[in-house]
Amino acid sequence: MSTGSILGIETSCDETAAAVVTERLHVASSVVESSIALHVQFGGVVPELAGRAQVDAIAPVIERALFEAGLDAHRPGVRAVAVTRGPGLVGSLLVGVSAAKALALAWGVPLVGVNHLEGHLVAPHLEHLGLALPVVTLLVSGGHTMLVVERTPRAFELLGATIDDAVGEAYDKVARYLGLGYPGGPEIDALSTSGDPVAIRFPRPLRDVGLDMSLSGLKTAVVRAVDRSPETPAADVAASFQAAIVDVLAAKCERAVELTGARTLALGGGVAANSELRAAAVALSERLGIASALPSLAYCTDNAAMIAAAGFHLLERGQASALSMSADPSLRLDAA
Ligand code: KG4
Numbered sequence: 617m618s619t620g621s622i623l624g625i626e627t628s629c630d631e632t633a634a635a636v637v638t639e640r641l642h643v644a645s646s647v648v649e650s651s652i653a654l655h656v657q658f659g660g661v662v663p664e665l666a667g668r669a670q671v672d673a674i675a676p677v678i679e680r681a682l683f684e685a686g687l688d689a690h691r692p693g694v695r696a697v698a699v700t701r702g703p704g705l706v707g708s709l710l711v712g713v714s715a716a717k718a719l720a721l722a723w724g725v726p727l728v729g730v731n732h733l734e735g736h737l738v739a740p741h742l743e744h745l746g747l748a749l750p751v752v753t754l755l756v757s758g759g760h761t762m763l764v765v766e767r768t769p770r771a772f773e774l775l776g777a778t779i780d781d782a783v784g785e786a787y788d789k790v791a792r793y794l795g796l797g798y799p800g801g802p803e804i805d806a807l808s809t810s811g812d813p814v815a816i817r818f819p820r821p822l823r824d825v826g827l828d829m830s831l832s833g834l835k836t837a838v839v840r841a842v843d844r845s846p847e848t849p850a851a852d853v854a855a856s857f858q859a860a861i862v863d864v865l866a867a868k869c870e871r872a873v874e875l876t877g878a879r880t881l882a883l884g885g886g887v888a889a890n891s892e893l894r895a896a897a898v899a900l901s902e903r904l905g906i907a908s909a910l911p912s913l914a915y916c917t918d919n920a921a922m923i924a925a926a927g928f929h930l931l932e933r934g935q936a937s938a939l940s941m942s943a944d945p946s947l948r949l950d951a952a
């Protein structure tokens with residue numbers, strides 16, 4: 617008998633995740649294993665190591681997600697299996713896609729290939745049912761930086777994106793330069809609290825033009841400032857860098873809300889955990905008189921609940937996938 621739930625699987629990068637989500641978007645279980653500890657010494661995710669870790673983790677993670685949702689691992693009665701088919705690392709993606717195909721075939725249920733970016737964009741809906749549309753979402757992670765509007769349910773339109781580095785990538789590179797650990801975002805965020813955000817006036821690239829973003833010049837400016845004045849406390853550099861980023865991102869969000877008439881501002885991706893970015897998004901929403909939707913940390917970073925939730929909408933639209941579906945490492949949002 618079908619429980620009406622969907623099993624979601626996410627293996628696009630260094631997280632192996634599985635989740636069971638019910639039709640009403642209640643998360644019955646959400647299990648996330650990360651191989652980040654293997655990558656720390658290299659200062660970034662090593663694709664071969666990530667892929668191998670996915671192989672080791674996938675079966676136990678899926679079993680745990682089914683168990684924690686109170687389902688029988690052999691006959692769980694789920695309605696479908698949803699899986700991230702891209703974008704991401706091909707070796708990692710293939711592990712999840714192969715597992716999902718095998719389970720869909722064994723259980724005789726539909727397979728639903730989900731765009732990872734759509735998952736992040738659906739994530740704010742998991743904890744905020746009935747968000748007022750249009751929703752403008754700033755999606756910022758180690759691999760992605762984009763502004764997207766959702767005018768009608770689950771139809772996502774790209775408004776702007778980075779033309780060079782992703783925000784998380786800029787955080788990680790600056791942190792490495794400052795001798796901080798990996799991933800750098802949380803380190804810079806924490807260090808900033810004891811620094812002076814106006815100690816250095818960093819450039820605000822593209823702040824006052826359009827909706828595209830550019831981060832690489834800011835990263836270079838940090839390197840130049842530290843080379844010029846090596847005595848500047850790292851906390852001041854971190855706080856000034858973060859102030860510049862948050863200032864630019866808030867200005868972009870404000871422009872996107874004005875252009876689209878959005879009634880909700882949402883955040884997504886790992887950088888959405890940033891304390892100042894969250895505070896800025898709330899302050900901006902209050903000033904503009906609109907709602908804000910900030911997912912909790914577990915739904916900002918990669919997880920499978922967002923993939924299952926996105927899977928529901930695709931199923932409802934009759935967009936299940938064939939078992940011949942392949943992973944697509946460079947899948948784009950508009951190809952979803
Ligand atoms: O979404 P995510 O977990 O993985 C992908 O990139 O897909 O995002 C990871 C990124 C890293 O670059 C990390 O430095 C950044 O999110 N990050 C943060 C914070 N927490 C994580 N950046 C700024 N402030 C934070 N508190």
Ligand code: ZN
Pocket residue numbers: 732736757885917918
């Ligand atoms: Zn992600």
